Amino acid sequence: MQFNSTSFMIFFPVVVAAYFVIPRKCRAVWLLVSSYYFYMSWNAKYAVLIGTSTLITYGCAILLEKYSDRSGIKKLISVLCICSNLGILAVFKYASFAIRTVDGLLEALGQAPTGFGIDLLLPVGISFYTFQAIGYFIDVYRGDIAAEKNLIKYALFVSFFPQLVAGPIERSKSLLTQIRDVSKINVWDAGRIASGAILMVWGFFLKMVIADRAAILVNNVFADYRMYGSTELILAGFGFEAQVYCDFLSYSLIAMGAARIMGFVLMENFNAPILARDTKEFWRRWHISLTTWFRDYVYIPLGGSRKGMGRKRINLMIVFLLSGLWHGASWGYIIWGGINGLYLILNDMTQKIRSDTAEKLKINTGCFSWTFLKVIVTNILFVFAIIFYRAVSVVDGANYIKRIFANPDPWALFDGTVYELGLSRTEMSILIVSLVVLLLVELIRYNKDMMIDKWLLTQNVWFEWLVIIALIAAIFVFGEYGFGFDAQQFVYFQF
Amino acid sequence: MKRTVIRITIFILLLAAVLLYCNSILFPKYGDGIYDLKKFYELEDNTVDVLFLGNSRCFENFSTGTLWDEYGIAAFDLGGSNQPPWNTYHYLKEALKTQHPKLIVMEASNTKQYEDYSAQQYIVKNNFGLKWSRNKVDSLLASIRKEARFTYIPEWLRYHYRYTDVEKADFVKDQGNPLYRDWKGFACNFMTYPTEGKDLSGITEVGYLSEKSEWYYNHIIELAQQEGIPIEIVIAPYSDCYEDEMKAFNRTRQIAEEKGVPFMNCVLMTEEMGLDYSVDMADPVHLNYRGSSKFSSFIGRHISENYDIPDRRGEAGYESWQRHADYIRRMISDQKLRECTDVGEYLDIISSESFDGYEVFLSIENAEGDYGQVAKNVLDGFDAGSVETAGVWHIRNGKVVWGAAGDDRDHYQDLPFSSIHLKKADEDDEEGNRIIADNRDCKVRDGFINIVIYDNVTASVEDSVAIIPGEAGQVILERKEEQTVQSAVTGGE
Structure with a gap:
């Protein structure tokens, strides 16, 4: 069910x-x-x-x-x-x-x-x-x-x-x-029930309007990646980021919402990770319940950072390899975990060099453009790793990345090719608009430290209702469900 | 607490209103099975005198316009594409909730349906238009395989994805098609499929109908009889009737006769009604506008001679039938205009003052030499004054409403459901003059005389022609191929 x-x-x-x-x-x-x-x-x-x-x-x-x-x-x-x-x-x-x-x-x-x-x-x-x-x-x-x-x-x-x-x-x-x-x-707490219901509605929107729509494009490209050039492969890579994030976030939100309606408070599992400035911050915000579990029950018992830098890095790598293995029994997941472990180690090792370089080059690190660049780089690194997570095998993952560099086809952005990946212009427009809405909600989460339910319930009632009704209508109309549609399983069910 | 309950109630009402509005936009509006039911529900109770039932060979063959024009019969074609007998049965049950016709005519070629379940598009077309009631549930259950029932109920699961096909017609009343305003279910077909008939009069063997078809066919007749309404079974004429089908119709006849119901197999009666398959068929199984007029004239005569059906012409409460018949006639006039190939005749028609309710848009380019004389003759017909080498004109009732002069090169005209833009080209404009309707250039051929006819009644561009030089100094009419036929109803098999 x-x-x-x-x-x-x-x-x-x-x-x-x-x-x-x-x-x-x-x-x-x-x-x-x-x-x-x-x-x-x-x-x-x-x-x-x-x-x-x-x-x-x-x-x-x-x-x-x-x-x-x-x-x-x-x-x-x-x-x-x-x-x-x-x-x-x-x-x-x-x-x-x-x-x-x-x-x-x-x-x-x-x-x-x-x-x-x-x-x-x-x-x-x-x-x-x-x-x-x-x-x-x-x-x-x-x-x-x-x-x-x-x-x-x-x-x-x-x-x-x-x-x-x-x-x-x-x-x-x-x-x-x-x-x-x-x-x-x-x-019988109306405010709490409303809050839970909003979380569920937002979760269903993420799952049915974004994740399952992105999955159509992602499945098509990954299934036949040898037929595509860099534009389509990059698009599918970021598409998979959107899919897996919205899919998993949606499950957590629906779970939180359902529990809240019944009076239970579940922990928040995601805290705007796509706006993280570096991979360290990313992993503080992504799948929080699992990362903190590994921190408390594996990393710290292994010694954490208490036994020197070398041991800290080994511990980090052990945790991420185990995390990869936890996600699935295949080398692709283990490599995905290993790459992320490596990101964190490199992030740690290069922190001083990066800040010194920025200072020498007189880069303004306090402005939007620097933050924007960091967010983009963090997401690119994440996408690079999840290609192994999504590909059928490690060899396919490696070939996928190789093709990104070996088969550039920028014209695919202009000649209509991107609309032949399973999503028509209309479907693509719906996906893009929905992702913009997601980005706005993420910005509120990141900057105001508020989840959508809390933020909406502080707004005027007309706006609150407008947003909720629009979300429900979008789910009903644009949701991927109904005859001929094989609803995608929540990605994390297999774990 | 009270405040919370009020808030929740208002929220739910608002949400329901939005979702219902979304549903109204996305709900399929096929003219061949859903929209006829919508128009049927809009009728005043007990106004239909003759109810025609069946599949597309009902609603494409029984011309409610001809029946009204010639006999004043207030008829309605209630059917759906590929409609099987079980849906016809439930359509009849639905119809009898608000109407008590004086005669029911069932076009029974659907009794030869051997499959117990239709393809999904026909399940949609023959069920979704019904209002929710026990009858609709029974109709759905009869139509859908048991294992697939929850893929159709709720119906929304079948059509919410229509957001990719949404168009203007989904937002405006009657889909923005004036045909639907007073529609009585008849879908006038303007195609022509030249063919020959077969002599099947020697087929006397009785074939079989499927158990399901026969059961429902029997119950249709019994339902009419229980209600005390005469019912007549008709097989409409068609050219591609096969021997096996004729044998099945013999079984249809046998059942009708056993129940004391009149039966007419019109496949065998084409001579009596003057049908000519070389010009009267739209496709192998449907009559076109010529054929349906002849067939309906025959049926109307038969009905008026054998049943006591009142002539409703001029009677209060039946104005919509008059408007409907007027509209059908108008569509046929437009089709005849599209079929006209003689330049002189064409110009006589469109320059006549009696060419009422039309907007004529004229563009002339490169009118030099002999061709210039042709252009001059065209303009003389409209009393448009002298012509140089190029120009654009808007003409109504044979009189020029606007003509390009000097710097006044553009003319915009808002018309029902359309906007027209006439543009006279300047020297730098390589594309020449333009006649644009709804962002589409309607000119047939650049560099010649082009005429675009907009009908205010049907609210659409009905014809576009170019007058071009032919052989031996003659001029001929040229049309774009797709413009020779206009479809009347959305959907179809």
């Missing part, structure tokens, strides 16, 4: 309506049942995996607390808990990739392949809820939060449907605490 499906349009209002009227003490049970129904709508068998992960972390956390004064048992429980959770993830997500890699190596060495074959269906959202569960367990281990004794509430924390399959990856200190107090939530 995707957010942009008819099923969800029925499911969500029913869940919310019941949630608002049932007795307070039944809320957690109702949300748990709804969340499992939501998750099982993809494949009922998936429930076994999420249930297993839930029971393991639930039991281990209680045992951890019970034996808090016995470090040996604590470590044993921790290893058992984390390994079993990562083990499930490894089997379902990485086993096939590992075997393929080993077979490839054996073949390169002239040896016979292993002969193993695993063809398991990747359960949606497994990386998200596994990390959320592990994060909870580590929090209990560190004594940051008490182990949850109520299985229903804990199970709801792991499976809370708005953020279950594509995040944000919530922290126990935030979401579990709210779930513990679910019976105290005042559901």
Whole structure:
């Protein structure tokens, strides 16, 4: 059941309506049942995996607390808990990739392949809820939060449907605490409901009007990139940036909005990353729930920046390679992670040189043009990396980039070629106008530190309504849905 | 709390208004299955005396204009392209909600439909125009395969993507087409498809109809009979009728006779109605404006001789039928003008004072020598004065309204649904004179006499000709190929 499906349009209002009227003490049970129904709508068998992960972390956390004064048992429980959770993830997500890699190596060495074959269906959202569960367990281990004794509430924390399959990856200190107090939530708060609804509307706009429209062009070009010159390839590269950003942002916004309508506050996952001035800032603003998870549970335990510059850079690279692997079981994702790790290391290494050079050349770094240049360069670097993320294989990614430099065709901008990539002039105009709207909202987010809901609710009511009605009408009219249209899955579902 | 409820209510109302407006723009407006229902719903209750049902061979063959002009019959063609019998059944049920006609005529060639489900465009055309009711739901369920139902309901899923095709017609009343103002469903076809008929009179074998078609055909007849309305089954004439189809029509006849319903297979009656397939067909299965006039004249006579149908001409409440018939006649006049190939005859028609309701735009270039004499004769016809070598004129009712003189080279004329710009070229203008209608240059040939005819009734440029030198010192009329036929109705099979 995707957010942009008819099923969800029925499911969500029913869940919310019941949630608002049932007795307070039944809320957690109702949300748990709804969340499992939501998750099982993809494949009922998936429930076994999420249930297993839930029971393991639930039991281990209680045992951890019970034996808090016995470090040996604590470590044993921790290893058992984390390994079993990562083990499930490894089997379902990485086993096939590992075997393929080993077979490839054996073949390169002239040896016979292993002969193993695993063809398991990747359960949606497994990386998200596994990390959320592990994060909870580590929090209990560190004594940051008490182990949850109520299985229903804990199970709801792991499976809370708005953020279950594509995040944000919530922290126990935030979401579990709210779930513990679910019976105290005042559901009839018009301002909060309006705020949640605005986030959902904006999310649907990003998904259905921008992401799925950009996907048409991106899919066409990436599927047949050898037929295109640099103009189309660059366009598709930036198109994929728009697609993946709007797709993922939209999911996070719809999740936040849906949760907010029910009285829960989820963490913000994106904070105008496309306006970041450098890659370091970019990664502070992109997929915040994952980057902070890696920071808190991997980077800092590895020593962070406390053990010298060399170790810091190695730690950074480890985190980004793991992040790439988390995104998907393929070398393309790992290379994507590696490139981004390299960006951060280079950013760190060259910071002084860059500022000294700018000073020597008397470049005014306090003006718009310098900021603009930095934003553009940051986005170009991001696009360069995500080509590996999107391409079918590493070789395809490399060839794609090679063609950008080897096959210049600037005339494609003028001879109508860009309108033959799957989007007509009208469709392209809609995409461009929508991207301008996105840019305006991002500027508000970046400069005023306000999300669209908060900003709109501070405006005069006529303007607020005008914007909301225009967004809803745009979704209805220009949204990519309906007969003959195969709604694109949210990109991050596969992670 | 009260304030919040009021705010939410106002917001929802505003949102609904915007979405409904978007829907009205994007809703498909095909003339061959949706728009006829819209116009049918606009009729005063119980004003239709004869209701014609069926597929395109209903609405392209039964000329409601001819039936009115010759017999004063207030008829309506209610059909859709490739309409199968199940949709005809539900159209009839829908019609009977507001009308109680004195006669129902079903053009029953659709009974030979063997597929139980139509292609998606015909499902749209034959269902989406119905107002939401139990009848519409039943019609949709009968039309759509079970597994595909939720791809048509809500209907919006099928047409919201029309934003790429939106045009002026989607925003203005009756699509900006005066035909639709008083339309009675008849789509006059101006194509000509010369062909020959076949002698199928010897086919007496009875074929079969599909179970679904037969079931609905039976129920159409029974529904009319239950309502106490006479029903007659007609197969309209067409040239490309095959033996198997004739056998199927024999089964259609058999069922009609079993139920005591009159049946006419007009494929076998072309001589009686004076049809000539070499000039009367628009395509292999539809009559053109000549053929439909002859056929409707025949049907009208048959109806007036066999049924008690009042002559409504001059009767209050039926003015729209008169306007509709006037309009059909006007379209036919325009077509005859487009078919005129004799320069003298053409000039006589358009320079006549009786050429009423038209705007004539004339451009003359390079009028020298013999050709200059031709140009002079043209201008004399309009009493436009002397001619040098070039000029542009706007003529109405045979009189010059405006002519380029000196520096006054441009003339703008706002007309119903169009804007015209006449421009006399100066020495540096290589493109020559221009007659521009709605940003399109209507001249046929540069460097000669060009005439553009705009009809204020149909609100469109109906003809553009160039008078060019022919053989042996003669002059001939030249037209752009696509201008010889004007389509009357959007859509079509």
